[in-house]
Amino acid sequence: MSANDVQARYIAPAASDDNGISTAATLSGAGNLTINGALADGGSVTLDDARQVIITSAGDDSGDTFTVTGTDEAGDAQTEAITGADTGVATGSKYFTTITQIAASGASAGNVEAGTGTSVAAKITRNRVRLRGLQYVCNTTGGTIEVKNTSATGSSLYKFDANNVDDTIYPSIPDGGIVFSGGAYVVYNQTHVVSFTMFYEG
Numbered sequence: 048m049s050a051n052d053v054q055a056r057y058i059a060p061a062a063s064d065d066n067g068i069s070t071a072a073t074l075s076g077a078g079n080l081t082i083n084g085a086l087a088d089g090g091s092v093t094l095d096d097a098r099q100v101i102i103t104s105a106g107d108d109s110g111d112t113f114t115v116t117g118t119d120e121a122g123d124a125q126t127e128a129i130t131g132a133d134t135g136v137a138t139g140s141k142y143f144t145t146i147t148q149i150a151a152s153g154a155s156a157g158n159v160e161a162g163t164g165t166s167v168a169a170k171i172t173r174n175r176v177r178l179r180g181l182q183y184v185c186n187t188t189g190g191t192i193e194v195k196n197t198s199a200t201g202s203s204l205y206k207f208d209a210n211n212v213d214d215t216i217y218p219s220i221p222d223g224g225i226v227f228s229g230g231a232y233v234v235y236n237q238t239h240v241v242s243f244t245m246f247y248e249g
Contacts, residue, residue: 052248053179056171058096058233059242063165065103065136068092068146071158080113080149080161090147096120097142097199099164100129100149106156107133113161115139116148120168120199120232131159142168142199165237168199173230176249178205183216183243185209190239197229209239224248 067086074080086092097120102113108131119125120142127141131151149161171194178194194205205225207218224247233245 053246054248055244055246057242057244058169060096060167060237060240063098063101063163063237065101065162066160067162068100069149069161071105071160073158074151074153074155076154077152078150080151080159082146082149084160084162086163092117092146094144094163096167096169097144098168099141099166100127100139100143100146101162101164102129102131102137102149103160103162104132104134104137104155105158108155108159109133110153111155112152113137114148114150114152115141115143115146116150117143117146120144120170121173121230131155138164142166167235167237169233169235171231171233171245171247172249174249175229176227176231176247177224178220178227178231178245178247179224180220180246181207181218181243183207183209183218184241185214185216185239186241187213188239190236192233192235192240192243194225194227195232195234196227197232199232199234201229201232
C-alpha cells in the first residue's frame with residue numbers, strides 16, 4: 048500500500064459529565080428518567096465516542112435497577128441494567144454511543160441523575176484495519192491505552208502504558224503494523240489523556 052492509504056483519527060476527549068444525560072430529580076415510582084442534561088438533544092443523547100453510563104443517587108437506591116437503552120460503540124442496539132447505589136455513584140460496564148431511555152424499576156429514595164463516566168471506547172472502524180502508528184499526548188497521571196479487536200470487550204492486540212509525564216509520545220508499532228480483523232476500538236480513561244491520533248490503513 049502507498050502512503051496515501053494511511054488515514055488518521057484525532058481524539059481529544061471531553062470531560063465526564065455527572066448529569067449530562069439526566070439532571071437531578073426524584074422519582075415517585077417506576078418510570079423513565081427525563082433525558083434533559085447538557086448532552087441531550089430532543090430527548091436522547093449522542094456522544095462522539097462511547098462511554099459508560101453513571102447513575103448518581105442522593106439516597107439509597109440499591110434496591111432499584113436502572114435500565115439503559117441505546118447503541119454500543121459499534122452502533123448496534125443494546126441495553127444494560129445498572130443496580131442503583133446507596134448514596135453514591137453506580138457505574139455501568141457497557142459503552143454507549145447513544146442513550147435513548149433510562150428506566151427505573153421503582154421510586155428513588157431522593158434525587159437521582161445520570162451522566163457519562165470517564166472510561167471511553169472510541170471506534171476507529173468496525174472493518175478490518177491495520178494500525179500503523181500512534182501519537183499520544185498524556186498528562187501527569189499516566190494511564191493505559193488499549194486497542195481491541197471486534198469491540199470494546201474484544202481481544203486486546205495493542206496496549207501502551209504511559210509514564211506520569213506531561214509529554215507527547217510516539218509509542219512503538221511494528222514495521223508491518225498490527226491487523227485488527229474485526230475493527231479497532233480504543234479503550235482508555237479520559238482523565239489520563241489530553242489527546243491522541245491513530246494512524247491506520249483500511
